[in-house]
Amino acid sequence: MTVVVIVALLGAAIFYGAYHLLKRTKPFALGEHCMVKTPDGTLDLDIEQAQVAATIAAVAVRRRLPERALQIAYVTAIQESKLANLPYGDRDSVGVFQQRPSMGWGTREQLQDPVYAARKFFAALEKVRHYTTLPLHEAAQAVQRSADGSAYAEHEYNARILSAAFSGRVPQAVHCWYPPSDKPVTPQPEAARKQLVRALGTDSSTKRGWLIAAWYVTYAQKYGLRQVRYEGVTWTAESGHDGWRKATKPVATVQIA
Template identity: 75%
Template sequence: MTRRRSRVGLTVLIIVVLILGGLGYGVYHLIKKAQPFALGEHCLVTTSDGTLDLDIEQAQIAATIAAVAARRKLPDRALQIAYVTAIQESKLANLPFGDLDSVGVFQQRPSQGWGTVEQLNDPVYATKKFFAALEKVKHYKTLPLHEAAQAVQRSADGSAYAQHEPSAKILTGAFTGRVPKAVHCWYPPADKPVTPQPKEARKQLVRALGDDSSADHGWLIAEWYVSNAQKYGLREVHYGGMTWTAEAGHDGWLKDDAKASGAVRIA
């Protein structure tokens, strides 16, 4: 009788373990699938130099700065200088306020001739003004990054820019497109259906980059679209045999079953 009870008890225990194991497996995958949405809006930037966590706005601004730099055919050095400046001044955010009358990504001052408040709160305009000033700095390509940034900004502590050099290097590799598949973003589904605006997305890309030729800037364009996907309601970005989708954005770039195209495709 004791043996029989033991066998029954063991059988029940095994069944319970299997049930709990199955539930655990299901719960694990539910949590894994829901985690990005629980964490809200987010972007991950990864290159051989490291990984950076960005919010959606930071990724959008980083992508825009890279696009403007490409339009002006500037070297990576110029882009890195812009990034250390933007990180220090605003944490890559388009601030409507700042010290004294400073505004925008680079905290430029209307009273110092940088432009109007409205202009400086436009990341494309603000970036163009920053690069125009940087190009006037003698030997900026060989100066230490923080010295070149300080020559443009004339801030209270120019050495503060230096701490952001590692981040600037990661951003430069990713948003220039030199490192493919380096950027992916995710965000919760909208409460209401969103109508995709691919034409408006292309218009704003061209405004920053000058054109949307994938031949010259394929991965730069692809990363720009991913960073701006939420803003323009884009559901998919395809390039180079890879695809990013809003539905599974947290999984990053996945292999595209469709035939690889030489152009960036969005929907």
């Protein structure tokens, strides 16, 4: 009986934690986390969620899609996976959008690549007539054809915050923090650039500067980046929790180190 109670409590705790991701909460002082802050509200994400959100935005911008398309992708990804690159799902569904290999979306390996998954999602969305004027949840359902398409509507508020931040429309909207590594870390800026180009393409104009800056901040831990600089402010890994700080020398393009 005791084991059953413990299992039930653990299940409830896991559900509660998952449910409250992407909610308006106070920042976490310790651990690994990211904060998204725009005039419309503030969200807390774990680092994987922030990386996924940044990648989806890069793919959308590369395809020259409107921010509305990005919002549709976000309501879908939040509902389907809580912005996590899942290796499992209902039946043979996998990945951020829970796309199914058996339905022609791609192989399991391809669908667990957020860049590929986002490309496939947007390619399908672009075929939906008048998707830019449809309610977000209706456009999402037209792509996903899920059992309950109305569920996507629950995430519209969060999707608007995410799209404003990760599209780069709102400057300094994303910052992350994580404990320092116990071992020496060699920065890999070239590897980071190559991964960004894979999602965004080669265009790194200043118009996309804050999208690029947000992407690098979310991937800083993975690639050992110590700082990201842009437009007179700097994010540093050692003080990531403090967000963007005024820099001594403004730069016109995003710089990483």
